[in-house]
Amino acid sequence: MNDMVYRDPTAPVDARVRDLLPRMTLREKVGQLNQRMYGWDAYRRTPDGGFELTDALRAETDRFAGLGALYGLQRADAWSGVDHTNGPGAEDGAALADLVQRHVVERSRLGIPALFVEEVPHGHMALDGTVLPVNLAVGAAWDPQLYEHIAACTAAELRARGGHVALVSALDIARDPRWGRTEECFGEDPYLAACLTDALVRGMQGERSEEGHFADDHAPVVLKHFAGQGATVGGRNSAESELGPRELHEIHLPAARAGIRAGAAAVMAAYNEVDGMPCSGNRALLTELLRERWGFDGLVMADGLAVDRLARITGDKVTAGALALDAGVDLSLWDEGFVHLGEAVERGLVDEEVLDAAVARVLRLKFQLGLFEQHGPTTADFPAHGREVSTTLARAAITLLRNEGSVLPVPATVSRIAVIGPQSATPAHQSGDYTAPQRAGTSVLDGLRHLAPPGVDIRHAPGCALTGDDLSGIPEAVAAAAACDLAVLVLGGSSARTSGTEFDANGAALNAVSEMTCGEGADLAGVRLGEAQYALLDAVAATGTPTAVVLIQGRPHVVPESADRAAALLTAWYPGPWGGEAIAEVLLGHREPTGRLPVSVPRSAAQLPVYYNHKDTEYGSYVDESAEPRYSFGHGLSYTSFTYGPPRLSRNIVTVDVTNTGARYGRTVAQLYIRRLRTSVWPRTLELRGFQHVGLKPGESRTVGFHIGTRQLEQVGADLETAVRPGTLEIRIAESSRAALTAVPVVVDIRH
Numbered sequence: 001m002n003d004m005v006y007r008d009p010t011a012p013v014d015a016r017v018r019d020l021l022p023r024m025t026l027r028e029k030v031g032q033l034n035q036r037m038y039g040w041d042a043y044r045r046t047p048d049g050g051f052e053l054t055d056a057l058r059a060e061t062d063r064f065a066g067l068g069a070l071y072g073l074q075r076a077d078a079w080s081g082v083d084h085t086n087g088p089g090a091e092d093g094a095a096l097a098d099l100v101q102r103h104v105v106e107r108s109r110l111g112i113p114a115l116f117v118e119e120v121p122h123g124h125m126a127l128d129g130t131v132l133p134v135n136l137a138v139g140a141a142w143d144p145q146l147y148e149h150i151a152a153c154t155a156a157e158l159r160a161r162g163g164h165v166a167l168v169s170a171l172d173i174a175r176d177p178r179w180g181r182t183e184e185c186f187g188e189d190p191y192l193a194a195c196l197t198d199a200l201v202r203g204m205q206g207e208r209s210e211e212g213h214f215a216d217d218h219a220p221v222v223l224k225h226f227a228g229q230g231a232t233v234g235g236r237n238s239a240e241s242e243l244g245p246r247e248l249h250e251i252h253l254p255a256a257r258a259g260i261r262a263g264a265a266a267v268m269a270a271y272n273e274v275d276g277m278p279c280s281g282n283r284a285l286l287t288e289l290l291r292e293r294w295g296f297d298g299l300v301m302a303d304g305l306a307v308d309r310l311a312r313i314t315g316d317k318v319t320a321g322a323l324a325l326d327a328g329v330d331l332s333l334w335d336e337g338f339v340h341l342g343e344a345v346e347r348g349l350v351d352e353e354v355l356d357a358a359v360a361r362v363l364r365l366k367f368q369l370g371l372f373e374q375h376g377p378t379t380a381d382f383p384a385h386g387r388e389v390s391t392t393l394a395r396a397a398i399t400l401l402r403n404e405g406s407v408l409p410v411p412a413t414v415s416r417i418a419v420i421g422p423q424s425a426t427p428a429h430q431s432g433d434y435t436a437p438q439r440a441g442t443s444v445l446d447g448l449r450h451l452a453p454p455g456v457d458i459r460h461a462p463g464c465a466l467t468g469d470d471l472s473g474i475p476e477a478v479a480a481a482a483a484c485d486l487a488v489l490v491l492g493g494s495s496a497r498t499s500g501t502e503f504d505a506n507g508a509a510l511n512a513v514s515e516m517t518c519g520e521g522a523d524l525a526g527v528r529l530g531e532a533q534y535a536l537l538d539a540v541a542a543t544g545t546p547t548a549v550v551l552i553q554g555r556p557h558v559v560p561e562s563a564d565r566a567a568a569l570l571t572a573w574y575p576g577p578w579g580g581e582a583i584a585e586v587l588l589g590h591r592e593p594t595g596r597l598p599v600s601v602p603r604s605a606a607q608l609p610v611y612y613n614h615k616d617t618e619y620g621s622y623v624d625e626s627a628e629p630r631y632s633f634g635h636g637l638s639y640t641s642f643t644y645g646p647p648r649l650s651r652n653i654v655t656v657d658v659t660n661t662g663a664r665y666g667r668t669v670a671q672l673y674i675r676r677l678r679t680s681v682w683p684r685t686l687e688l689r690g691f692q693h694v695g696l697k698p699g700e701s702r703t704v705g706f707h708i709g710t711r712q713l714e715q716v717g718a719d720l721e722t723a724v725r726p727g728t729l730e731i732r733i734a735e736s737s738r739a740a741l742t743a744v745p746v747v748v749d750i751r752h
Contacts, residue, residue, distance in 0.1 A: 006110075006372070013211045013367045017360050023110060026352070029359045030341045031064020033325075035117065035301075035333050039073030040080040040087070042100055051088070051096050053103055066108035068362060069115040069331060073097060074126035074161060076436035078497040079507045082127070083437045090128035090161070097162025101371075113371040115362070117222070117301075120166035121184060121434040122576070123390070124158045128439070130386030134432035134554060135169055137397035137573035139187035139598030140636075142669050142691055144199035146396060151203025153389050156217040164369055166204055167222045167268065170197045171229075171255045174555075174599050175611055178235025180522040183432045183495065183554030183574060185230060187598025188611040188633060190251050191688045194258035197223065201262035208263065212368045220265030220365060222301055227285060228252040229270040235608075236523050237508060241272040246681070248274065249716045251613075257294065257722075265365060266299035269329055271306055280306040281313065281320075286328030299361050300330050304506035307335035322349035330358040334506070387578055394575035394582035399595030400568070400637040401559075407546045407567035409589025409639055410486060416457040418480040419445045420540060421490035422466045422515075422533065423552045429466065432554050432574040433495040433519030441577035444490050444550060447584025459484060463540075464532035466494050466515040471532055474539050482543045488587065489540050489566070491533045492552035495519035495574065518554035527558050527605045541565035550583060556601040559630055571595075589639065594667045594693070596636035596736070600629035612737040616675075616685045632738035634688075638666035640698065646744040647733050654746060655705045656733045660696035667695045672706045672733050673740040674713075677747075679727040681718055686737055706733070713750060726750050 005011050005019035021029075042057040061067050074093050076082035088096045097116055104114045119125040122132040132138075132154070138147055158166055173193060174185035186193040206218035214220060228248055231241040243252065256267065267290070269280040279285055280302045290296045302324060310320035321337030322344040332338035345352045366372065400408070410417070423429060427441025442450075449458050463477030464470060481487040495518040502510040509521035516522050517530070528534075541547055548568035551557065552575065559569065570593060572583050585591040600610045607625060612633040621627045640662025647656045658670060672690035676683035689712040692704055706712075708731070713724045730745035 009373050013364055016367050017363045020110065020363060021356060021360055024359070026342050026345065028065050028109070029355060030338070031066050032068040032112070032359045032362045033331055033341060033355070034064065034338050035069040035071050035331055036060060036335075036339065037070055038080065038334070039070050039116075040075060040082050042070065042073060043096060045086050051092070051099060053099065057100065057103065061104055061107040066112050067104045067114040069117050070100065071117045071333060072119060073100060073116050074124070074163065075119055076125070076127045077434070078501050079503045084127055084439070087127050093126060093161040111372070112363075113366060115165055115366060115371075116163050117165045117167060118158060118163040119434055120154060120158060120168050122432055123154055124161065124163065125434050125436050126161060127436050129161075129436055130154065130157055130390055131431050131435055131438065131576050132390050133394050133397055133576045133579065134183040134574045135186050136174070136183050136554065136598060137393065137575060138196060139185070139192060140399050140573060140595040141393060141396035142192070142596050142598075143396055143693065144195045146393065147196055148199040148203035150389050150393055151200050152206065152218070153385050155204040155206070155219040157386070158219050159217055164219060164371070165222060165266070166219045167224060168200060168204070169225070170200055170223050170259065171226055173230040173252055173255070175230050175251070175609060176232065176235040177527050177555045177599065177602065178524050178605060178608070179230070179232050179555075180237060180519050180524070182599070183518055186255070188600065189598070189613065189688050190254040192598060193255040197255040197259040198262045201259050201264045205263060205265065208368075212364075214369055220369070222266040222268050222299070223256065223259045223264050224268035225270030225303060226256055226267040226279060226290070227270060228274055229272045232272065237521055238271045241274060243274055245720055246716060249720050249722070260290075260294050260296050264298060266301055267296075268301045268303055269306060271303050271309075278306065278310060280329055281310045281323045281327045283327040291328065297361075299365055300328050302329045302332050302335065304333045305335055307332050307337040310337070318344055319349060325358060326350050326354055330361050390576045391578045391582050394572065394579040395585065395591050397575065397595045398570060398572045398583060398586045398593050399597055400570045400593035401601075401631050401635065402566075402569040403637055403639075404567045405546070407486070408548055408587060410587055412453075414485040415455065416459065416484040416486075417448060417452065418484040418487045418545070419448055419458060419460045419490070420463050420477045420481060420487055421536065422462055422464055422530075423492040423550070424462065424488070424490035425460060427577050427580060429492070429494040429496050429515065430552055430574060430579045431496070431576055433497070435496070438577050441580070443580040444488065444583050445580070447580040447582075448488065448587065450581070451584045451588055451590065463536040465530065466492070466533070467517060467530040469531045471535055474536050477536060478539050478543060481540045481545045481547070484545060487540050487543070487545045487547040488550060489537060489547055490550045490552065491529055491537065493517040493529065493554060493557065495522070495554050525605065527555065527602065529557050537566070548587065552579070556599050558602060558604055592638060592666055593636065594638070596634050596669045597631055598633070600633045601631040603630045613684045613686055613688075616683050632736050634669070634671050634736035635738065636669070636736070638668060640664050640666035642666070642668045642696070642735065644670070644734055644743065647731055647746045649708075649731070649746045649748065652708045653705050654708055654731050654733070655703050657701055657703050658694050658696065659701040660698055663698050665695065665697050667693055668735055670694055670704050670733055671735065671737070671740065672712070672731065673737065675730040675732060675745070676715070677728045677730060679715065680725060681715070686732070686740055688737070708748070724750060
């Protein structure tokens with residue numbers, strides 16, 4: 001035993017890997033690269049309320065004398081069929097993880113533990129796990145520091161439950177809001193996404209030791225999806241991505257580059273293809289770019305069943321697995337192709353040295369997590385921060401788009417409020433896709449009833465459903481609005497999956513049942529709300545009662561022109577189970593609206609795309625419709641007003657004076673954009689290159705400064721390398737991308 005260096009916790013990680021790898025048989029090595037099982041098939045509840053392991057788990061561990069990784073041991077949703085009656089909750093999730101891990105180690109000749117890989121799209125997707133607002137809401141908060149803190153809390157919760165590795169969407173850029181997975185994007189802008197990806201990695205992974213060890217309350221991150229999945233054609237899930245190399249490097253790779261620089265432990269190869277080659281088989285992407293040019297030494301995981309899809313190119317699943325491994329994939333997900341890697345090596349389809357390198361990366365991560373020393377959960381106490389953390393982020397994301405006549409915050413003279421709409425009393429529809437069943441939540445109606453001043457009469461009428469054209473409930477809603485001083489009309493979409501949803505083999509929804517209008521597999525052609533919702537909006541606005549429209553959604557839906565008859569419009573995205581409380585706080589003025597749009601809001605699907613940072617060409621308009629978005633990227637109002645002075649440049653600092661010209665405290669987000677005038681490659685109209693929150697009292701002014709360095713000036717050249725290049729550019733600072741187009745610029749010349 002003394003000569004088993006891999007058993008020595010004081011030995012360097014690489015030495016432990018070098019010692020263990022030659023001891024392994026080809027069969028055992030292949031097992032480390034497989035992640036075949038759905039985790040919920042590994043256990044079942046016993047009559048006494050405990051858990052027992054299944055024959056399926058025993059068969060899987062016997063197959064390769066161990067287990068490389070297990071996906072979704074604690075996943076709960078309609079696809080897995082796990083709910084509060086049969087799945088692990090906060091009180092017993094860690095014990096289940098320990099039970100499974102002990103079995104894996106006992107079945108492994110060398111005592112190699114498994115990686116427990118969990119979905120953490122917006123909080124740990126487990127029963128009693130904290131559900132956060134979706135990524136689009138994170139983008140709307142424009143606050144990397146807040147997100148880093150929340151990511152750290154999420155990692156602590158995951159590790160307390162016995163999970164090890166977090167699958168987190170971060171790299172997809174929202175370029176077409178018809179795509180159902182828009183909610184998983186930080187927004188349409190690569191710089192904003194890069195800032196938030198950096199915060200995500202630093203928060204979840206924390207400070208690692210020189211050997212790369214993770215603290216007991218932090219977790220390695222798998223950043224998904226790499227790369228270009230947000231460029232899906234027609235907004236259809238898993239469709240082709242028509243990407244030229246420049247578009248890929250300028251728009252779809254900066255977030256990944258930021259995550260790698262921050263030390264991300266792993267990335268997930270996406271479903272889409274890049275220039276004819278699917279990402280999971282794309283050596284130019286996974287090896288030549290990611291590993292050789294960027295220096296990434298972490299793990300590459302394939303998306304679910306993506307390896308087997310390569311058989312369309314190679315002819316069968318054995319050669320598909322060999323192609324993926326040789327391209328740079330280390331760990332599969334549910335695929336059959338990686339099961340046959342031993343055969344692929346023996347047939348000479350892939351070198352065993354390539355397989356060994358992948359196995360070494362898997363083992364290294366296990367050593368860095370300390371799994372060989374401790375098989376059970378590493379954190380004793382389950383964190384109890386969930387509701388406050390989720391609500392804090394929900395508050396930060398609420399974005400006020402319109403506020404005519406200062407109908408918000410709700411004036412003290414209002415004594416009767418009608419709370420109307422299909423999203424007004426349904427906390428189940430406030431969370432995004434990939435959400436476990438919830439025990440509780442707070443709707444907008446709940447929040448207003450709880451927080452409104454004593455004596456305010458709160459009336460409620462749903463009016464209609466989220467989908468369909470049933471108008472029978474509208475008369476009741478109109479009567480409620482007409483009898484009140486203010487109508488709060490809560491509209492939107494839903495990503496909630498139900499037991500009637502049919503799923504593809506990879507978990508994507510095949511049919512959007514009931515009220516599901518967003519999420520993976522729920523793409524829209526028209527980006528419209530349910531037709532009855534538009535009729536309800538028209539009818540309530542026609543009463544003449546001042547109306548505040550609240551949108552709870554996972555993508556920017558089309559807001560009809562009739563919304564101009566509503567005095568106020570705000571969006572909360574999917575704010576999580578307790579988002580209704582945060583919305584009520586903003587409506588009543590207990591909190592300021594501080595969110596800013598991370599995406600442009602279209603007038604109709606016919607004008608797509610409408611992202612702000614298109615190429616700087618002479619864009620024409622349409623004869624029948626404006627080509628401009630309804631609300632631009634970066635837009636968001638406060639309950640006060642601000643002015644921005646002209647920018648001043650001194651050395652490498654640009655400053656601007658921001659003044660609160662209103663009657664109450666408020667926060668604005670100063671946004672720095674550059675516009676390239678002379679450059680070696682065709683420029684974009686504007687590029688976000690910095691932002692700062694500025695809180696000011698009435699009449700207060702503050703000088704805000706931005707450092708102008710490499711990150712602000714660099715661009716992708718003709719050689720597809722990112723660097724600072726000679727040219728002339730303008731720096732503009734404003735409160736939105738649209739305002740930046742007319743803001744006073746300062747001109748900068750860049751020389752060699």
